[in-house]
Amino acid sequence: MGRSVGKTSLLTQYVKNTFTEDYRTTLGASILTKQITVDDKAVKLQIWDTGGQERFRALVSSFFKGSDGCMLAFDVTDTDSFYALEDWRQEILSQTRPGPQQFPFVVLGNKIDLTSRQVSSAQAEDWCQDKNIPYFEVSAKCNVNVDQAFRRLVRDALLQDSEAKDYYLTDSVTLRHNQTPDKRSCDC
Numbered sequence: 001m002g003r004s005v006g007k008t009s010l011l012t013q014y015v016k017n018t019f020t021e022d023y024r025t026t027l028g029a030s031i032l033t034k035q036i037t038v039d040d041k042a043v044k045l046q047i048w049d050t051g052g053q054e055r056f057r058a059l060v061s062s063f064f065k066g067s068d069g070c071m072l073a074f075d076v077t078d079t080d081s082f083y084a085l086e087d088w089r090q091e092i093l094s095q096t097r098p099g100p101q102q103f104p105f106v107v108l109g110n111k112i113d114l115t116s117r118q119v120s121s122a123q124a125e126d127w128c129q130d131k132n133i134p135y136f137e138v139s140a141k142c143n144v145n146v147d148q149a150f151r152r153l154v155r156d157a158l159l160q161d162s163e164a165k166d167y168y169l170t171d172s173v174t175l176r177h178n179q180t181p182d183k184r185s186c187d188c
């Protein structure tokens with residue numbers, strides 16, 4: 001998250017298979033869609049590309065509500081963007097409903113094609129392991145690991161969704177179970 005870490009570039013690479021060196025900051029947010037197949041299931045993704053500039057923060061936060069998962073990206077050549085992850089994570093968690101499982105996140109360390117690296121993979125890996133979030137080293141420019149990162153997030157979000165359904169189903173089974181002794185006691 002944060003400005004110019006490459007969010008738009010990652011999404012454009014994933015959805016349209018293109019990349020440009022030109023930087024045009026995202027004003028507010030925009031939506032991209034992509035249809036994929038995961039485990040023989042057709043899934044239509046609605047992907048929100050949020051603007052990382054501070055002035056859009058409140059607006060962007062309002063889009064987190066109702067999302068099924070979130071990709072957190074930082075720039076491996078920019079330490080500040082890495083440190084900003086925790087703020088964004090907290091912000092997202094405060095806007096999303098806690099389910100029976102953890103909210104699905106993946107973290108992307110972008111721009112690994114550059115040599116001016118400031119955040120080591122071990123450093124990023126440590127942070128992610130601590131939070132139990134999968135970590136991917138990626139390059140939007142060279143299309144490294146972008147697909148894999150998306151796939152992981154989609155899988156986790158789908159799993160979360162089915163587990164949430166199980167969770168609610170289990171709840172209703174419990175209710176019915178509780179009613180049974182009542183009925184029996186009426187019959188006596």
Ligand SMILES: Nc1nc2c(ncn2[C@@H]2O[C@H](COP(=O)(O)OP(=O)(O)OP(=O)(O)O)[C@@H](O)[C@H]2O)c(=O)[nH]1
Pocket residue numbers: 002003004005006007008009010020021022023024025026027050051052053110111112113114138139140141142
């Ligand atoms: N070398 C390199 N440059 C990248 C990569 N990804 C993005 N960039 C460049 O980084 C700059 C910013 O990319 P954007 O994708 O616009 O960044 P953003 O996170 O969407 O920025 P905001 O919309 O302002 O929040 C652009 O000049 C991109 O070309 C990458 O993997 N490698």
Ligand SMILES: [Mg+2]
Pocket residue numbers: 007008009024025026049050051052
């Ligand atoms: Mg952008």
